[in-house]
Amino acid sequence: MRGESWQTAEIPGPKKAHVITDPRIVASLIKRSSRPILVVGGEADEAVVNYAIELSKAVGMPIAATPSTLKAFAERGFKDAHPFSAVEIGERLRDPDWEGLDGSGQYDLALFMGFKYYVSWLILSGLKHFAKRGEGYLTTVSLDPYYQPHASWSLPNLTRERWEENIKGLLHHLGR
Amino acid sequence: MGVKGVKVKLDELETAIGRFKGLEISIGRVVEEIPEEPIGPTPFPSIADLRDWDLKLLRRYRPFYMPFCDLCCLCTFGKCDLTQGKRGACGLDMAAQQSRIVLLACCIGAATHIGHARHLVEHLIEKYGRETPINIGEDAVEIDMPVTTLVTGVKPKTLGDLEMVLDYCEEQLTHLLSCCHTGMEGNNLDFESKVFHAGMIDQIGMEIADAAQISAYGFPRADPEAPFTEIGWGVVDTSKPVILVIGHNVPPAVEIVNYLIDHQLYGQVEVAGICCTAHDITRYNAGAKIIGPISWQLRFVRSGIPDVIVVDEQCIRTNLITEAMKIGAPFIAASEKCCHGLPDRTHDDPDAIVEDLVSGKAPGALILDPDKVGEVAVRVAMEIAPKRRKSGILPSREEVVEWAKRCRRCLECRRACPNDLPIPEALEKAAKGDLSALEALYEDCIGCVRCESACPQGIPIHSLIASAARERMASERFKIRVGRGAVQDVEIRRVGGPIVLGEIPGVVALVGCANYPRGGIEVAEIAEEFARRNYIVVATGCAAMSMAMVKDEEGQTIYEKYPGVFDAGGVLNIGSCVSNPHIAGAAIKIARIFAKRNLRANYEEIADYILNRVGAVGVAWGAMSQKAASIASGFWRLGVPVIVGPHGMKYRRMLLGRREREEDWYVYDARTGDRVYVGPAPEHLFYAAETKEEAMVMIAKLVMRPSDTTKGRAIKLTHWIDLHKRFYGRLPDDLHLYVRRKADIPITMRDEIMKFLEEKGWQERPIPDPTLLKRLIRG
Numbered sequence: 001m002r003g004e005s006w007q008t009a010e011i012p013g014p015k016k017a018h019v020i021t022d023p024r025i026v027a028s029l030i031k032r033s034s035r036p037i038l039v040v041g042g043e044a045d046e047a048v049v050n051y052a053i054e055l056s057k058a059v060g061m062p063i064a065a066t067p068s069t070l071k072a073f074a075e076r077g078f079k080d081a082h083p084f085s086a087v088e089i090g091e092r093l094r095d096p097d098w099e100g101l102d103g104s105g106q107y108d109l110a111l112f113m114g115f116k117y118y119v120s121w122l123i124l125s126g127l128k129h130f131a132k133r134g135e136g137y138l139t140t141v142s143l144d145p146y147y148q149p150h151a152s153w154s155l156p157n158l159t160r161e162r163w164e165e166n167i168k169g170l171l172h173h174l175g176r
Numbered sequence: 177m178g179v180k181g182v183k184v185k186l187d188e189l190e191t192a193i194g195r196f197k198g199l200e201i202s203i204g205r206v207v208e209e210i211p212e213e214p215i216g217p218t219p220f221p222s223i224a225d226l227r228d229w230d231l232k233l234l235r236r237y238r239p240f241y242m243p244f245c246d247l248c249c250l251c252t253f254g255k256c257d258l259t260q261g262k263r264g265a266c267g268l269d270m271a272a273q274q275s276r277i278v279l280l281a282c283c284i285g286a287a288t289h290i291g292h293a294r295h296l297v298e299h300l301i302e303k304y305g306r307e308t309p310i311n312i313g314e315d316a317v318e319i320d321m322p323v324t325t326l327v328t329g330v331k332p333k334t335l336g337d338l339e340m341v342l343d344y345c346e347e348q349l350t351h352l353l354s355c356c357h358t359g360m361e362g363n364n365l366d367f368e369s370k371v372f373h374a375g376m377i378d379q380i381g382m383e384i385a386d387a388a389q390i391s392a393y394g395f396p397r398a399d400p401e402a403p404f405t406e407i408g409w410g411v412v413d414t415s416k417p418v419i420l421v422i423g424h425n426v427p428p429a430v431e432i433v434n435y436l437i438d439h440q441l442y443g444q445v446e447v448a449g450i451c452c453t454a455h456d457i458t459r460y461n462a463g464a465k466i467i468g469p470i471s472w473q474l475r476f477v478r479s480g481i482p483d484v485i486v487v488d489e490q491c492i493r494t495n496l497i498t499e500a501m502k503i504g505a506p507f508i509a510a511s512e513k514c515c516h517g518l519p520d521r522t523h524d525d526p527d528a529i530v531e532d533l534v535s536g537k538a539p540g541a542l543i544l545d546p547d548k549v550g551e552v553a554v555r556v557a558m559e560i561a562p563k564r565r566k567s568g569i570l571p572s573r574e575e576v577v578e579w580a581k582r583c584r585r586c587l588e589c590r591r592a593c594p595n596d597l598p599i600p601e602a603l604e605k606a607a608k609g610d611l612s613a614l615e616a617l618y619e620d621c622i623g624c625v626r627c628e629s630a631c632p633q634g635i636p637i638h639s640l641i642a643s644a645a646r647e648r649m650a651s652e653r654f655k656i657r658v659g660r661g662a663v664q665d666v667e668i669r670r671v672g673g674p675i676v677l678g679e680i681p682g683v684v685a686l687v688g689c690a691n692y693p694r695g696g697i698e699v700a701e702i703a704e705e706f707a708r709r710n711y712i713v714v715a716t717g718c719a720a721m722s723m724a725m726v727k728d729e730e731g732q733t734i735y736e737k738y739p740g741v742f743d744a745g746g747v748l749n750i751g752s753c754v755s756n757p758h759i760a761g762a763a764i765k766i767a768r769i770f771a772k773r774n775l776r777a778n779y780e781e782i783a784d785y786i787l788n789r790v791g792a793v794g795v796a797w798g799a800m801s802q803k804a805a806s807i808a809s810g811f812w813r814l815g816v817p818v819i820v821g822p823h824g825m826k827y828r829r830m831l832l833g834r835r836e837r838e839e840d841w842y843v844y845d846a847r848t849g850d851r852v853y854v855g856p857a858p859e860h861l862f863y864a865a866e867t868k869e870e871a872m873v874m875i876a877k878l879v880m881r882p883s884d885t886t887k888g889r890a891i892k893l894t895h896w897i898d899l900h901k902r903f904y905g906r907l908p909d910d911l912h913l914y915v916r917r918k919a920d921i922p923i924t925m926r927d928e929i930m931k932f933l934e935e936k937g938w939q940e941r942p943i944p945d946p947t948l949l950k951r952l953i954r955g
């Protein structure tokens with residue numbers, strides 16, 4: 001299946017994201033990853049924060065969250081959200097030598113939610129081109145309800161309802 | 177005498193600095209004597225002369241590139257796929273390509289200002305004579321052009337003197353642009369150094385343009401009490417003929433006002449502006465009015481209110497002539513840079529041009545003589561206004577509903593809209609007669625009409641939004657101080673100490689265009705927040721306008737509420753885009769006046785001073801243009817961090833520090849030569865925030881400087897922590913990096929912060945006399 005960018009003019013390529021046709025794909029990427037991280041952006045609403053917490057808890061995955069969402073995470077008693085703005089976490093995920101949130105080194109999988117379309121579009125492009133990991137590159141996944149061509153994997157453009165179905169499906173396959 | 181010759185001569189002088197004082201330096205036509213001040217190490221620097229300084233900055237503030245596209249298509253070898261480490265046919269990699277694109281953008285921006293300055297200087301010399309003195313602040317300003325003096329070492333005295341400085345700018349710009357050619361520069365950091373150079377040269381170009389127009393036209397000269405004028409859609413008296421001026425190069429608009437005055441017509445015709453020409457015409461004559469920033473172009477034109485539209489250069493909607501034709505308003509192009517396909521009528525009899533435009537025989541004219549533009553615009557406006565009766569093309573309420581019914585919910589408009597506005601949803605409601613959702617889009621709409629281009633049904637979406645917001649637009653009436661120009665020396669004397677010691681928490685410069693993610697109201701909110709907290713808020717360009725377009729409960733705008741002085745809690749409209757160097761100039765003059773540092777050709781030392789001591793931050797919340805890119809880069813090299821809104825990420829690269837990388841945050845203590853850790857201050861040089869809250873917290877953070885006294889740091893921490901808690905609900909995680917001594921801790925938060933510091937294992941550390949330059953170590 002070919003993805004189509006949400007913003008019409010953002011013609012991608014040659015390298016474009018694979019479309020996530022089934023949430024099982026993401027579940028298996030997460031299960032196979034030795035160090036996944038979830039990145040939450042400035043457009044995250046309550047639902048995104050709730051799903052992010054669920055995802056994090058499902059596999060013990062830390063969250064790098066834009067500081068404006070910290071209140072929402074704290075109100076839910078969630079402690080594993082670390083404040084980084086979009087460009088700050090982008091720059092760190094790019095650097096193969098970054099020590100990570102816990103000092104144990106870089107991540108091999110980064111999932112993104114709650115971003116303005118063009119913000120994650122740009123961050124994901126930076127990572128696609130520059131986030132070297134050994135011989136390869138960081139795997140990135142966009143979990144927002146629109147196709148993000150610069151991710152390694154992205155959901156397609158979705159209505160809010162279909163998007164929630166996908167996220168719930170992902171949680172289900174992660175055992176939540 | 178060429179600039180090269182100048183340099184040799186100055187280099188010779190440089191060797192004599194230590195031994196001779198009171199040298200007279202002869203540079204072409206510029207003869208200047210500053211007996212107490214020798215020439216510094218880098219007069220008229222070439223593109224690599226400040227490279228060491230740039231690399232120091234770039235080692236700390238590393239570029240993070242975010243390519244727009246995987247390809248390069250700049251030469252016929254291409255397209256080349258540069259994805260993931262691939263190189264193009266010329267050997268270039270993606271990092272170098274991205275930095276090359278940034279350099280290209282900055283060259284375009286700098287060329288625009290320098291070209292503007294050249295046209296302006298030529299015109300003003302012709303009109304007022306080359307001996308016209310440079311005077312931007314009467315006796316209140318000692319150094320009229322601090323950026324020029326800092327970079328080149330010279331101090332221009334007359335309009336004629338500006339020409340050779342422009343020669344230098346144009347020469348540098350040519351070299352910089354040549355570096356973008358295939359097979360030239362290959363290293364991304366060297367491209368970035370050239371980006372900084374372009375920004376620095378751009379600052380000179382802007383400074384020349386503004387110094388020339390202030391001097392010749394008598395704009396306010398560093399005046400804290402600059403008069404008020406009106407801004408907003410509703411300020412135009414539609415019973416009169418209306419001339420709309422758009423752009424940045426003010427002579428045609430000046431001649432319109434002059435013609436009105438000379439022919440006793442002043443007051444009978446409304447002269448209203450959009451974008452920087454509006455700023456500058458109100459600096460010339462506060463009776464002129466401002467409609468608003470760049471995004472107001474189409475909605476105002478479509479209203480039918482303008483009877484004649486005069487455009488000069490920059491940021492003009494490029495198909496505006498077709499919009500003018502739709503409302504039957506003649507269109508006059510006044511710059512050879514933007515001819516818009518019109519016949520050149522510069523040498524025609526004004527009677528003939530007026531006749532053709534009024535009768536509709538010709539939709540517009542290219543007139544490259546500002547005097548003639550003045551005459552033709554006024555005469556046409558007066559003759560055509562009674563015939564046109566302001567007929568616009570904004571649909572009526574009923575027509576809006578009918579248009580909305582044609583919508584097929586295909587989403588193409590929303591997918592074209594840069595702000596992803598929910599247009600189809602709003603139209604669905606409008607089709608049922610409820611225009612509220614459509615009206616709600618007004619604030620966030622930047623007026624680009626990409627939605628209309630995309631709509632397969634041909635629905636005039638932007639017009640529908642404007643029509644739904646008609647009442648609101650008509651009620652837009654605000655007060656703004658006209659651009660005051662430079663900051664006075666006496667103001668610097670008063671605040672230099674408190675700024676460097678940190679007691680005035682910072683200078684926040686709100687600049688740039690109107691590509692806002694959520695409307696101009698956010699700029700007003702940011703300005704208000706920091707003015708209320710006793711920062712100094714300075715503004716230029718579209719941002720200065722947007723700040724004015726909000727009233728408080730008492731009906732006052734920010735310019736009415738706060739004084740126009742460069743002091744704590746002041747809110748200053750500095751002027752148009754080309755007035756930006758007055759902001760840089762204020763920072764430079766702090767080093768000169770407060771710290772008695774030499775300015776002449778002493779760029780690196782002054783930039784080092786500003787980076788380490790002057791808590792200034794630029795905020796370009798709606799940065800859009802290539803000019804905004806070069807303006808920002810001029811500030812980076814000078815050590816002033818810049819924050820942009822989320823659209824600013826599309827400049828494709830940030831310059832980001834890493835707070836946890838301790839080794840990046842050492843400086844020399846100029847007293848001892850010791851290497852001392854000072855914490856990540858300022859943390860970033862170029863940063864994009866997603867939300868206004870994030871921007872505000874970051875502003876409060878980026879004003880911290882290594883040299884802050886404990887008292888000053890405590891004040892800065894108070895504001896940062898307060899904003900952080902308000903928006904994020906807790907203490908900053910990296911607070912310990914910014915507390916150097918116990919005395920830094922704000923007293924009211926002492927217990928809470930001490931507990932936090934103990935958990936982090938914090939220890940007191942010294943406060944040095946900070947510098948990145950080894951040669952400045954005294955001990």
Ligand code: SF4
Nearest residue numbers: 248251254256264266
């Ligand atoms: S400039 Fe270099 S990378 Fe670009 S198209 Fe030409 S060969 Fe390819």
Ligand code: SF4
Nearest residue numbers: 593621622624625627
């Ligand atoms: S004109 Fe307004 S609504 Fe239309 S695309 Fe531009 S910003 Fe969006």
Ligand code: SF4
Nearest residue numbers: 583584586587589631
């Ligand atoms: S593009 Fe036109 S038809 Fe399609 S949803 Fe937008 S307004 Fe309706």
